[in-house]
Amino acid sequence: MNVRVQQDDFDISAEIAGMRRGNPKIGAITSFVGVVRDINDGDTVATMTLEHYPGMTEKAIAEIIAQARGRWEVLDALVIHRVGTLQPTDQIVLVIVASTHRGDAFAACEFIMDYLKTRAPFWKKEITPQGGRWVDARISDDKAAERWKT
């Protein structure tokens, strides 16, 4: 399955190895790993909790991948997103796109991340010394997703 929502951590080496052994036409693999930062909007982050909408999340991500496949040559693609409680420096999300050439792999990977940030139903709650707070959506993320509408 190309979309996984899970509490467990992921191993990007193993995922990439599976992809390239599965298709010898792959020449370029681009990936993105999102990481929990220890500081956000000026405050120290102790832990983070990620909530999602089971069912819709997987559907939304599969739809984003399908859109990317329609726009670029994508030989393989994978999204893993973690939920539950995470610490600073933990991995949150993994996007991998494999293609024949790197231009398509880079564009499709960035597109999937930008759309995931604005379309996939996940919500982050940060625990800081001031207590818990739900992270606000960023206008910069909306703008990043808007870029692709040309």
Added chain:
Amino acid sequence: MNVRVQQDDFDISAEIAGMRRGNPKIGAITSFVGVVRDINDGDTVATMTLEHYPGMTEKAIAEIIAQARGRWEVLDALVIHRVGTLQPTDQIVLVIVASTHRGDAFAACEFIMDYLKTRAPFWKKEITPQGGRWVDARISDDKAAERWKT
């Protein structure tokens, strides 16, 4: 060391883990893995040999990374390029860029790959059923590198 030229394979998981544990400000890690394809320009590729210019290669890649750092917010960056004999589906090159936000990480990673393709002294020789042949430089690679001169 942020630039490594080696015969051995690399482990992207281990490299990314080292980066994110080394700097809790990292929020986005973008990476590129180049892979040996079994077919190039229509011919079956059995093995590939990569030659480089020891000394200059490392210097050229370090210079490319320095340029990327001058253009984007780069918290950490790594390039590993393999030399010697490789098989289809083997990993050739790894570029990892870590930043606070993903826009910078994506741009810097693609920039480094585009410049590496046209500036770093590596040469590929493919062994096909028709014998060995040195791979010709691609005009598309020159164009990809030209894009960044704006």
Added chain:
Amino acid sequence: MPPQRGDNPTMITLLYFARLREALGTGREQLALPPAVMTLAGLRVHLAQRGAAWATEMAEGRNLRAAVNQTVVAADAPLSDGDEVAFFPPVTGG
């Protein structure tokens, strides 16, 4: 007279997520739609009439997203018996 549904009750499942779930104190409920509630927008007005946190969170000015049967839809989307309707804040994953 505005359009109304028939006599059979229209049952929907309501889901609330994240900040909204915490503010409303519930993540899920079954609701028999009043006959006059035909659309998502009508449902939101109906829920706001519960007062207190509901009035605040469902108010027109609040930046809320909604999905019907796990697809994000516009405010004028019609509702049908058996629908799964979710309200949630703008997403912040990745």
Added chain:
Amino acid sequence: MPPQRGDNPTMITLLYFARLREALGTGREQLALPPAVMTLAGLRVHLAQRGAAWATEMAEGRNLRAAVNQTVVAADAPLSDGDEVAFFPPVTGG
């Protein structure tokens, strides 16, 4: 009379890579520069005069790159004693 070097021989190290190395049958040599050879372009002409594969590979029309002391330089780059001069085809790594 064109500019010339002094009496001390100017010794350089020459490196050849990839297709060029195979075509020339050598990857490395030490060369005492003739006094009239002042630049990279001059060196290329000088090497082409060796004939055979040298004439072919060093010919003006060939798409060759050159580096002096591990930095890519233009054809008019001057040469000095102790320089490491490399000739190679356009790169194809990654």
